[in-house]
Amino acid sequence: MTAQTAPSLTQNVTPIDAGAHVTAIGWLKATTAFALGDGGVLLTKDGETHRVEAHPDAGILVGMSDGERFVTGGDDGRVAVTGADGSTKTLAETKGAWIDSLAVSAGGAFAYGAGKRVVARDDKGREKVLEVPSTARGLAFAPKGYRLAISHYNGATLWFPNVEAKPETLEWKGSHLDVTWSPDARFVVTSMQENALHGWRLVPDKGNMRMSGYPSKTRSFSWSGDGKWLATSGAEAAIIWPFESKEGPMGKQPRECGVRHAKVSRVAFHPNTYVLGVAYEDGCILLIRLTDASELLVRPAVEGSGVTALAWDKSGKRLAFGCEDGQAGILTLPT
Numbered sequence: 114m115t116a117q118t119a120p121s122l123t124q125n126v127t128p129i130d131a132g133a134h135v136t137a138i139g140w141l142k143a144t145t146a147f148a149l150g151d152g153g154v155l156l157t158k159d160g161e162t163h164r165v166e167a168h169p170d171a172g173i174l175v176g177m178s179d180g181e182r183f184v185t186g187g188d189d190g191r192v193a194v195t196g197a198d199g200s201t202k203t204l205a206e207t208k209g210a211w212i213d214s215l216a217v218s219a220g221g222a223f224a225y226g227a228g229k230r231v232v233a234r235d236d237k238g239r240e241k242v243l244e245v246p247s248t249a250r251g252l253a254f255a256p257k258g259y260r261l262a263i264s265h266y267n268g269a270t271l272w273f274p275n276v277e278a279k280p281e282t283l284e285w286k287g288s289h290l291d292v293t294w295s296p297d298a299r300f301v302v303t304s305m306q307e308n309a310l311h312g313w314r315l316v317p318d319k320g321n322m323r324m325s326g327y328p329s330k331t332r333s334f335s336w337s338g339d340g341k342w343l344a345t346s347g348a349e350a351a352i353i354w355p356f357e358s359k360e361g362p363m364g365k366q367p368r369e370c371g372v373r374h375a376k377v378s379r380v381a382f383h384p385n386t387y388v389l390g391v392a393y394e395d396g397c398i399l400l401i402r403l404t405d406a407s408e409l410l411v412r413p414a415v416e417g418s419g420v421t422a423l424a425w426d427k428s429g430k431r432l433a434f435g436c437e438d439g440q441a442g443i444l445t446l447p448t
Contacts, residue, residue, distance in 0.1 A: 135435020139178025186212030
């Protein structure tokens with residue numbers, strides 16, 4: 114089955130003109146926030162849109178939502194927060210560095226990277242700073258507790274900002290980009306400049322896991338809700354690694370879903386079921402069910418409209434997407 118012959122959900126998509134390159138998407142309950150490359154945040158709810166100038170005269174490089182607020186980092190050195198009501202304010206500011214790595218936690222904490230400096234601020238406003246060996250490329254809070262994973266050159270650092278203990282170093286040669294924790298916090302996985310993933314099995318032995326063979330860099334990954342699968346971009350299919358066993362994916366082959374003649378740019382697992390949103394550099398979007406690899410077409414390929422952001426709402430009823438040419442949309446699943 115191809116994207117052209119897959120059963121279609123295209124009639125369930127509400128198109129949105131975001132007006133600029135979409136760099137990130139966040140859900141604020143019923144409101145969708147689209148972070149834009151021209152510094153704006155477009156809020157949409159019930160068909161109504163409202164633009165907020167979150168980063169005037171700058172571009173938004175990264176954005177994340179904790180469900181209540183949409184936090185963005187820009188090439189103006191600012192971290193801003195935008196609310197569903199259209200309010201926006203500066204959370205933090207740094208001179209001479211772009212904010213291109215960011216993490217938020219459900220408890221209200223956030224962290225950002227500015228060059229080698231990582232700043233973490235907890236829900237009470239207490240701020241701690243850590244300098245890592247090289248530029249902090251990726252940040253991720255552990256699923257529970259106040260612990261941060263930081264990816265950088267030659268490995269990753271695990272840091273408890275509110276504990277005096279020395280941060281823990283996870284070593285592996287090469288340039289590490291994005292970082293993610295498994296939902297059960299047993300694994301930390303990074304994407305690498307060298308077209309591979311690298312993982313560390315934190316329990317029981319900090320064993321290394323190398324996942325290679327990608328034709329290009331992985332810049333998007335997504336865990337299944339139960340943590341048993343990790344879906345990744347970077348190939349002409351979604352590459353999905355098994356993490357159910359104590360050893361993780363070592364010695365096992367990944368699954369490949371949604372094979373097409375275009376590279377996968379974004380992946381997003383449905384929060385409650387084994388359904389994966391897969392978006393491509395040629396603008397196509399598919400929903401793929403892992404149990405039988407069946408496909409549903411969400412968006413056909415659109416020239417010059419590669420998908421750059423993809424995110425489910427908390428309930429898994431709606432999937433928002435944004436593209437490099439400013440096109441965007443929201444799929445509402447039929448009930």
